[in-house]
Amino acid sequence: xxxxxxxxxxxxxxxxxxxxxxxxxxxxxxxxQIHALLGExxxxxxxxxxxxxxxxxxxxxxxSLMGAPHQPADPRAARxxxxxxxxxxxxxxDALTVAENIALGMENPPPRRELSARITKVSHDFGLPLNPxxxxxxLSAGERQRVEIIRCLLQNPRLLIMDEPTSVLTxxxxxxxxxxxxxxxxxxxxxxxxxxxxxxxxxxCDCATILRHGRVVDSCDPRAHSARELAAMMVGGEMRDIDRxxxxxxxxxxxxxxxxxxxPNAEGTALKSVSLELRAGQILGxxxxxxxxxxxxxxxxxxxxxxxxxxxxxxxxxxxxLPPEQRRKAGLLTAPEDRLGHAAVPDFSLTxxxxxTAGARKGLVRNGLIDxxxxxxxxxxxxxxxxxxxxxxxxxxxxxxxxxxxxxxxGREVLQDPRVLVVNQPTWGVDAxxxxxxxxxxxxxxxxxxxxxxxxxxxxxxxxLSDQFCALxxxxxxxxxxxxxxxxxxxGLMLGGAHGMQEAAL
Amino acid sequence: xxxxLSVFLLLxxxxxxxxxxxxxxxxxxxxxILNLGVEGMxxxxxxxxxxxxxxxxxxxxxxxVAALAGAAISLLYxxxxxxxxxxxxxxxxxxxxxxxxxxxxFGKPFEGVKAPPMPDGxxxxxxxVWLGLLMVPVIWWFLNRTRRGLILRAVxxxxxxAHALGYDVRLTRTAAIAFGGAMAGIGGAFISIATVLQxxxxxxAGAGWIALAIVVFSSWTAFGVLAGAxxxxxVTVLQLRLQAAEVDVPVQLLSMAPYLxxxxxxxxxxxxxxxxxxxxxxxxxxxxxxxxALR
Numbered sequence: 001x002x003x004x005x006x007x008x009x010x011x012x013x014x015x016x017x018x019x020x021x022x023x024x025x026x027x028x029x030x031x032x033q034i035h036a037l038l039g040e041x042x043x044x045x046x047x048x049x050x051x052x053x054x055x056x057x058x059x060x061x062x063x064s065l066m067g068a069p070h071q072p073a074d075p076r077a078a079r080x081x082x083x084x085x086x087x088x089x090x091x092x093x094d095a096l097t098v099a100e101n102i103a104l105g106m107e108n109p110p111p112r113r114e115l116s117a118r119i120t121k122v123s124h125d126f127g128l129p130l131n132p133x134x135x136x137x138x139l140s141a142g143e144r145q146r147v148e149i150i151r152c153l154l155q156n157p158r159l160l161i162m163d164e165p166t167s168v169l170t171x172x173x174x175x176x177x178x179x180x181x182x183x184x185x186x187x188x189x190x191x192x193x194x195x196x197x198x199x200x201x202x203x204x205c206d207c208a209t210i211l212r213h214g215r216v217v218d219s220c221d222p223r224a225h226s227a228r229e230l231a232a233m234m235v236g237g238e239m240r241d242i243d244r245x246x247x248x249x250x251x252x253x254x255x256x257x258x259x260x261x262x263x264p265n266a267e268g269t270a271l272k273s274v275s276l277e278l279r280a281g282q283i284l285g286x287x288x289x290x291x292x293x294x295x296x297x298x299x300x301x302x303x304x305x306x307x308x309x310x311x312x313x314x315x316x317x318x319x320x321x322l323p324p325e326q327r328r329k330a331g332l333l334t335a336p337e338d339r340l341g342h343a344a345v346p347d348f349s350l351t352x353x354x355x356x357t358a359g360a361r362k363g364l365v366r367n368g369l370i371d372x373x374x375x376x377x378x379x380x381x382x383x384x385x386x387x388x389x390x391x392x393x394x395x396x397x398x399x400x401x402x403x404x405x406x407x408x409x410x411g412r413e414v415l416q417d418p419r420v421l422v423v424n425q426p427t428w429g430v431d432a433x434x435x436x437x438x439x440x441x442x443x444x445x446x447x448x449x450x451x452x453x454x455x456x457x458x459x460x461x462x463x464x465l466s467d468q469f470c471a472l473x474x475x476x477x478x479x480x481x482x483x484x485x486x487x488x489x490x491x492g493l494m495l496g497g498a499h500g501m502q503e504a505a506l
Numbered sequence: 507x508x509x510x511l512s513v514f515l516l517l518x519x520x521x522x523x524x525x526x527x528x529x530x531x532x533x534x535x536x537x538x539i540l541n542l543g544v545e546g547m548x549x550x551x552x553x554x555x556x557x558x559x560x561x562x563x564x565x566x567x568x569x570x571v572a573a574l575a576g577a578a579i580s581l582l583y584x585x586x587x588x589x590x591x592x593x594x595x596x597x598x599x600x601x602x603x604x605x606x607x608x609x610x611x612f613g614k615p616f617e618g619v620k621a622p623p624m625p626d627g628x629x630x631x632x633x634x635v636w637l638g639l640l641m642v643p644v645i646w647w648f649l650n651r652t653r654r655g656l657i658l659r660a661v662x663x664x665x666x667x668a669h670a671l672g673y674d675v676r677l678t679r680t681a682a683i684a685f686g687g688a689m690a691g692i693g694g695a696f697i698s699i700a701t702v703l704q705x706x707x708x709x710x711a712g713a714g715w716i717a718l719a720i721v722v723f724s725s726w727t728a729f730g731v732l733a734g735a736x737x738x739x740x741v742t743v744l745q746l747r748l749q750a751a752e753v754d755v756p757v758q759l760l761s762m763a764p765y766l767x768x769x770x771x772x773x774x775x776x777x778x779x780x781x782x783x784x785x786x787x788x789x790x791x792x793x794x795x796x797x798x799a800l801r
């Protein structure tokens with residue numbers, strides 16, 4: 001064993017009723033190392049880091065930090081011992097200021113004025129400028145993450161845990177984050193890095209531990225393996241190749257012309273003269289950092305917000321004044337980002353959930369009465385065709401895992417044989433095999449002559465799926481450009497670059 | 507006809523019960539607790555305080571007991587919402603109905619007896635009125651300048667994140683609910699001990715509901731609560747004066763005026779806010795949601 005180990009876990013186990021979240025997990029993180037923790041959703045990564053941060057107590061095993069036993073009773077004890085964590089979903093308080101948020105993450109914060117001065121100084125030293133008096137709600141995703149990072153840096157951590165930190169960043173912002181992390185590592189901080197972006201891990205991490213079903217299945221030097229090999233280790237089998245073949249661009253199906261809408265509320269984004277054209281057999285990818293008008297664009301397309309007449313036409317017919325149900329009848333179907341609450345009613349059964357969007361198109365409602373048999377058989381056909389793992393259509397949507405529910409939601413729309421399907425974040429929080437399935441089904445749909453719009457923050461996904469790429473930035477949609485030959489750097493610039501970030505200067 | 511100074515003094519007195527109740531509810535709501543049981547806690551305080559003041563002959567002991575009684579009955583709500591994770595709205599309504607019934611039952615022996623006299627404080631203004639005015643800057647200072655206040659706001663704003671940072675959501679909320687109960691109890695006792703000077707069934711007459719409205723009206727700030735309480739108290743006093751002066755307006759309309767004024771201002775303010783969080787003057791993010799931690 002290496003004597004420079006900052007953190008070491010030996011035989012860690014944790015069970016929840018019915019689930020073995022972690023089983024005999026052992027690994028170590030050395031000083032100055034960026035150590036990746038890889039695994040699919042549900043592989044036990046989050047539980048593991050929660051134990052290190054004192055949020056969850058292990059049932060078995062031992063942890064040690066800097067050679068001393070590490071058994072934090074709560075996050076405060078973990079912080080006192082030198083562990084800092086940047087959370088996947090920001091652990092920030094929207095209505096509070098930057099300084100207040102940082103004070104909450106510290107054990108003994110200095111008086112307000114002194115803290116503000118230190119925030120300003122440290123944030124400038126690291127090239128991540130922050131105004132301590134700003135409220136979180138006014139910050140961009142990249143700026144919010146700076147707050148989390150500065151909060152950690154002010155505590156001089158020995159071990160820094162980062163839980164999927166780049167999922168909301170533009171490529172440039174992510175590069176900057178890694179530059180900062182490398183400088184921290186050079187100072188001797190150990191970094192435990194969780195992500196499922198394999199390319200990122202291959203370029204930046206020194207070592208990787210791979211978890212599957214709560215167990216360590218492998219550890220390796222990620223630089224010595226291809227992304228494909230790493231993915232195979234994660235899912236425990238070969239990944240099937242995506243089949244993009246056999247599609248031809250046909251006539252124009254959906255046309256959006258000069259669509260402008262005011263922001264729906266104070267946090268929303270106004271759409272500014274959005275225009276696009278979608279042809280049969282084509283997949284149009286729309287990229288952008290969250291909060292740049294994705295929700296609003298989707299709402300305008302579904303009919304949740306109505307726009308000026310003539311702005312949205314489907315095969316020549318003006319859809320702009322029509323409500324969602326009429327648009328579905330015309331053949332414009334959608335699958336919103338938020339699976340539980342927007343795309344599906346959590347406490348409704350799958351049968352009832354199919355009725356909500358497929359009622360009219362599949363004739364599941366007759367004379368105002370529900371045809372239960374038809375609804376159930378349609379739900380069953382979605383479950384069968386899209387490999388939704390569930391006991392049956394009577395199960396509530398809430399009971400399905402993220403990946404299974406997403407397959408159900410997409411399948412429900414695809415099997416209605418849409419002319420145009422618009423999906424927002426189709427594989428967000430979905431494990432690799434389900435994501436591959438969803439992507440393939442979108443490609444198959446396009447091959448059959450439908451038009452597909454994919455709105456996503458996952459640039460790799462957009463490059464893999466789409467023929468044309470547009471960037472959505474502050475409510476403006478860029479000119480489409482062919483995806484063929486487009487690099488991540490170019491896309492990053494289209495997305496508005498690094499939002500004023502500068503590289504860390506230590 | 508209407509002397510401004512005397513109207514102001516009456517206003518202070520008329521606004522005190524809702525000022526206490528609303529300041530207590532402000533703390534609860536900033537911790538993410540929507541307790542609709544304010545009315546029930548007020549009536550409990552009104553009876554318990556009156557009974558204690560009558561039995562001991564000391565009105566100040568009455569207020570102390572009222573605070574304890576308000577906090578005690580709020581424990582019921584704490585058990586329901588923090589232990590059994592029951593719905594906050596339903597639990598709050600239950601607390602109001604329970605408090606009103608309980609007070610009506612135990613209040614029978616105290617009907618028709620008089621409260622002990624209460625000595626005036628400085629400038630002839632009741633001590634409890636002074637205490638209420640003092641609580642406004644104290645609560646502002648607590649919320650905005652102390653570590654405990656910051657943690658309380660954090661819990662109310664985003665309980666998941668507060669938990670992730672290691673703060674005890676349930677403990678913070680339990681304390682906030684108890685404080686809300688104690689303040690509502692004092693507010694209720696002010697009506698029975700200092701204003702009406704006797705016990706009558708249902709004597710809080712909806713003050714708890716007005717207190718709830720005033721917290722929204724205040725955009726969840728201590729000085730906003732004071733403004734709201736004064737608005738309601740002021741219109742109450744004014745309409746009573748107008749009634750006494752036999753102005754040619756139906757009495758029913760005048761009696762409605764304080765409630766109507768509160769509702770109108772509330773609607774105007776809510777329309778302006780329309781969930782604008784950028785100004786910082788909106789509802790706490792986790793308001794009304796229960797929290798359950800997985801360990």
